[in-house]
Amino acid sequence: MLPLPPNTMDTGPHPLSKYLNSTVEAVFSVTQPHEEVYLVARIEKVLQGGITTCAEPYMKLGDAVKSTQRILQQVPLLCSRLGTYHMAFAWAARPVFQSGGNKLDLTAEFTALYKQERERLSNEELLKILSDFKNIHKAKLQTIPGSLVVDVVPQPPQSKTATLTSSLLPVRSRGRGGGADRDDTDTLSRVSPSCPPCLEVQEFLGGFHAPRIDPHLSLTHHLYVYPVTLKYDSQKAFAKARNISCWVQFKSSDVKGAKALPVIYSSAPGTVFCDGLHTTVLHHCTSPTFYTEVKLSLPIALSPSHHLLFTFYHISCDIAKTTKAKSSIRQPPPETIVGYAWLPLVDEQGRLLEDTHSLPVAANLPPNYLQFTSSKAAVPDVKWVDGHRPIFRVDTRLQSPIYTQDSSLHEFFSLCEQLKHKSGQLQPAVHTALEVSLSLLSPSSLPPLSLVNPVTQIAFSPQRLAGVDLHVILQFLPILLTQLFHLLSNSSKDLETLKAEVVRTLVEVVDKVVEAGRSDLLKSYIEHIFVTRWTSPRPVQSTMTWQDSWSSTSDKVSTRVRNFCSTCGSSSRSC
Structure with a gap:
């Protein structure tokens, strides 16, 4: 689902290059609304010299016509020699949400254009200024005459613009589920030259502090x-x-x-x-x-x-x-x-x-x-x-939904990938994550464990999955569950000693998800991803209702737990 493969990018201009020139709108998703969320604009100019020297003609009180003429005379020479290089010039900011609430502030305006100070270029310095935004007029910041006008409005349900994701893929109109879907068809066939583009801006969630973490549903790499x-x-x-x-x-x-x-x-x-x-x-x-x-x-x-x-x-x-x-x-x-x-x-x-x-x-x-x-x-x-x-x-x-930062989960995906190769050599986890994400592999595709050595290395990984952070489990939940079911449904006798740990891990992962109030993710997995080994590779919901699917799966897991508990001599509660 990437815009174009790299080997096609250098053969000519990108088909969207002219179309994107008309972009004047952007969509920001804010999962955590707060009165201290700000929209910041950094203004740059072609490199010329020091910031103070370059800003002085704009700030002088005098003949504006003469100042403008002098600036315009310098533009051709500057752009011809230094047009590739930019320098910081000014910045402005405005609050996004109303004070004391999470409602969008539709009337707020950008501040004056503040001259960029060379000692305050970093984001940390900018955040210090914004932390006392209400008293920003007391910060003794030099202003440049001018203003910045940007309309901030809620995204309408049916926008007249063609929305493109951060990967420049078109977003389909809302379907029966009410959500906007990413389209994996040809980009140009989904956009109209007469409809101006609107670009989605990637939102970075704060891990533990994010109120809602969803699984990776598209390949934004x-x-x-x-x-x-x-x-x-x-x-x-x-x-x-x-x-x-x-x-x-x-x-x-x-x-x-x-x-x-x-x-x-x-x-x-x-x-x-x-x-x-x-x-x-x-x-x-x-x-x-x-x-x-x-x-x-x-x-x-x-x-x-x-x-x-x-x-x-x-x-x-x-x-x-x-x-x-x-x-x-x-x-x-x-x-x-x-x-x-x-x-x-x-x-x-x-x-x-x-x-x-x-x-x-x-x-x-x-x-x-x-x-x-x-x-x-x-x-x-x-x-x-x-x-x-x-x-x-x-x-x-x-x-990215391909690479995980968690070492235990990365090791587990790598070992699952090892099971799929006769060579027995450890392969990058990228293949497992990608194939499960896009192809929804059937458990029957897993080869016998006899192709892999050693078995003890595989048995170590599932035990560690219970310690993976919840937000990581939620992000990779479909991939994780599919790989666990792969191991559980494998008919190799060499895996029998491992399956008890797989069942324990499955129960613990599901328990974590339910306790977090995200049973909807389990329902979605069963309806749209889970594929049985004994039927054609179709979603379970095509042949039975979700309730029947969940009941059937729960019975199978419960049976597995009882069987393995009786084998190892422990109670189901201790498992």
Whole structure:
């Protein structure tokens, strides 16, 4: 359910590129309404110099006509030389919900346009200001003449716009169940050029603190990358490294000449995907703070060679020399490379981790540089900036139904995948998660356990599933239940000693879900996902009612529990 496979993105322009240029609306889902939820707008401009110097012409009280003319005269030259690079300029905010309640505030307006202060670029600094939003007028913030007008309204049941998901897939109209469905058909056939697009914005839920966690129901396989800080104030490797931009790329190989994959959602008009994205530039700063979000549409299967490559550039903003030079003389490019950093996405266990990463920076980029990721010893091929100290900080956030952050659940999926391969080698958990999510595998597809060695390694994992956090269980509930039923219905005699643990795990997982008040998820699983081994691979509800399905399944589980309890000599309560 990704927009386009990577191998089709670089053969020409994306079919949605022109259509998305008319986007003027966005849909935000807010699961936890609160009076301190704010809509923040960051305003950027083409890189020119210091923020204060660039904002001064807009803030001066004088002849507005002359000021406007001077600014317009600079625009062509700036855009032709530095149009690729942006700088922070101003920001504004407005509350989304009414004070003391969770009703949408339809009358609130954006604040004045506040000049961006170079010391307050981080999200943490912005949150400090918003924490006292009622007294923001006392914060002594400089304003830029102008205003920002944005209409904030509830999403109507039948919108006249064509809503696209965060993966640029069209949302079908509401069906009998009352919910909007994601469409897996061709994107262009579901949208009309005369109907302006409306983009869904991904909501990040807070794990334990989220009031309602739902299972992954669509394949939104995204990685969000946030370069945060670079500490270059002590580096001696480069003479000039002050106006620094971070160029983010995603690569599948570290060999010399390997090209970046065009899987990054582009912010430039007329393009949807690109092979790299620049952060904003902070003028004359050797330790810049970044706030740019880089969104990637990840490939389905990831290997240890997939990684993020960060290239740091010094951007020359000296336009004065360019204006004096003759137009016939070719000017040197404004950017100069001042360092590299890289981040493998998959760890040794095959997990894709979201975390805060502190990375060293290298002055050069040798072939096969991934082998030097964890090495702290001196390497002849790599010249480290600032003695291999971790001077670059970057955050990553994963939104995916394929990779889980829980080590126990990841191990369980990996071992289930091992059962499906005659080779007996541990395979990435991505295959199990993907096939169950999209194909709803039948339990009969599981091969005998005799194909796998050793059995003891499999028996360890189900016992640990009971300790998995509830919000993780809810997110991966359909996949987890299906894999447990796979093991339970396997006819191999080698699995008999394991099935008692599988039944215990099934009972504990179901009990957790019921205690959390989410019996609706169990009902949905039985109606739409559960497939019996002794019938054709069709949803159970096509041949019986949900009540009969639940009763039948409960009887089978209860019978299993009684049989295994009598075998092991324990009571059903202790099991």
